[in-house]
Amino acid sequence: MKKLILVAIMLLSITTVVQAQSIRFGIKGGVNFANQNGDTPPAFDSKESITSYHAGLVSEIKLFENFAIQPELLYSTQGASYKNVDEEFKKELGYLSIPVLAKFYLSKSLSLELGPQASFLMNQRKNVDLNDAKTFEFAAVGGLGLNITKNLFVQAHYALGLTEASKDADIKNSTIQLSAGIMF
Secondary structure: OHHHHHHHHHHHHHHHHHHOOEEEEEEEEEEEEEEEEEOOOOOOOEEEOEEEEEEEEEEEEEEEOOEEEEEEEEEEEEEEEEEOOOOEEEEEEEEEEEEEEEEEEOOOOEEEEEEEEEEEEEEEEEOOOOOOEOOEEEEEEEEEEEEOOOOEEEEEEEEEEOOOOEOOOOEEEEEEEEEEEEEO
16 A cells, blocks of 8 residues: 555656646745544543654645645654653654645645645654554645745645554544745
């Protein structure tokens, strides 16, 4: 399944590049407000969101005046903070995320951005032995982008995990991402 998704993304990218009117590349980074939706492990009373980060490469492949494809390659940290009576335990998962967003321009500077995201677990930092994380995650991403100048932009995205983030628990990642970037 993972290979099929990657092949589909690559074919879409190659086909899009051939038909593209213009291609721009850039970098972006920002803050994540991440949480894990689903069951709280029995040893813990509650869970709360964590503040983390994301950074990486972005490109924009303009196909029409009001439509573009925006593939990205990001390192993104997600997870949650679990609490019981005595202590707080933070579980942080580091993913290599590949969102491929359809970008609909509502005006010259404002865009609606929607699409799938495939993420691969790179590392896992935690100070408690919770259930092991799965190595692949699939999510749906939606949000808005604002071009401040021709090269500077800001974005707000929400990524909702569609697959479980843990092997043994019904937990899915959800992340609000606030980004700033520059296109070259």
